[in-house]
Amino acid sequence: MTTKQEILQRYEAFARWYDLAELLPEVLGLRSLRQRLLGRASGAVLEVAVGTGRNLPYYPQSCQLTAVDLSPAMLTIARKRATKLGLPVSFETMDVEKLAFPDQTFDTVVDTLGLCTFPDPVAALREMARVCRPDGRLLLLEHGRSDREMLGRWQDRRADRHAKRLGCRWNREPLDLVRQAGLKVLAAEQTLFGIFHLLEATPGEPGPVT
Ligand SMILES: C[S@@+](CC[C@H](N)C(=O)[O-])C[C@H]1O[C@@H](n2cnc3c(N)ncnc32)[C@H](O)[C@@H]1O
Incomplete structure (x- = not known):
């Protein structure tokens, strides 16, 4: 398994190339998925693993944004993007598995393209649920194993080869992880060759998994 330290080192080195590397997937459909997902955000919003801030342009203006990432x-880059957009965002360096916020702080918790990278994605999701209000929303845009068998x-x-190179485990099953x-x-939707998932969830009640 790739450790947090290795993931951090990878993103520290990759940061200046990230937007360039993402250009093609963004144009091919990722951008419109981001727009659709983030249109549903409201109130006090936490975005985890914000990366270079690619989601920032798509939040409704009324949202109050807090964003964290492991990689300074x-x-x-995300800070520069927020400044260019004139968006007041509170940024902090933070591990998604140890969020320094009290329980039930946010109305919306967002993660895009993070579950493939976190060493323990279930622990990350539980921590995201902890800081989300019981009637709040977790909004996820993730990629995973395609449902087209071939x-x-x-x-x-x-x-394994892909994970070694990029620290990204691209055959995880996001919906299963959420459950x-x-x-x-x-709400759950699978799109773009069955690889991308748009998911909306609530923290849920303790007890049987839905
Ligand atoms: C594939 S990028 C996605 C960036 C952005 N969310 C997007 O949609 O473009 C994964 C991001 O997760 C961050 N990350 C990885 N492990 C993390 C952790 N444990 N806590 C917080 N951020 C983490 C990386 O630094 C990187 O910015």
Whole structure:
């Protein structure tokens, strides 16, 4: 498994190339998925693993934004993006598994393209649920194993090599992870060759997993 330290080192080095590397997927559909997801955000919003801040342009103006990431280099780019957009965002360097916020602080908690990278994605989701109000929303845009069998098997075969290179485990099952974390799924959509997931969930009740 890739450790947090290794992930941090990777993103510190990759930060200045990240937006360039993301250009093609953004144009091919990721950008419109971001727009659709973030249109549903409201109130006090926490975005975890904010990266270079690619979601920032798509939040409704009424949102109060807090954003965290493990990598200071990624956050430096996100800060510049927020300044350019004229958005007041409170940025902090923070591990998603140890969020320094009290329980039930946020109306909306957002993660995009993070579950593939976190060493323990279920622990991360539980921590995101902890800081979300009981009637709040967790909004996720994640990529995972395609439901097109041939493509899914191809991802499986290359998963170790891909993870070693980029620290990204691209054959995880985001919906299963959300359920394992005990969240209540309100909406789930799989798109773009069955690779991308748009998920909306609430922290859910303790007890049986939905
Ligand atoms: C693939 S990038 C996604 C960035 C952004 N959310 C987006 O949609 O473009 C993954 C991000 O997760 C961050 N990250 C990885 N592990 C983390 C952790 N344990 N806590 C917080 N951020 C983490 C990385 O630094 C990186 O910025």
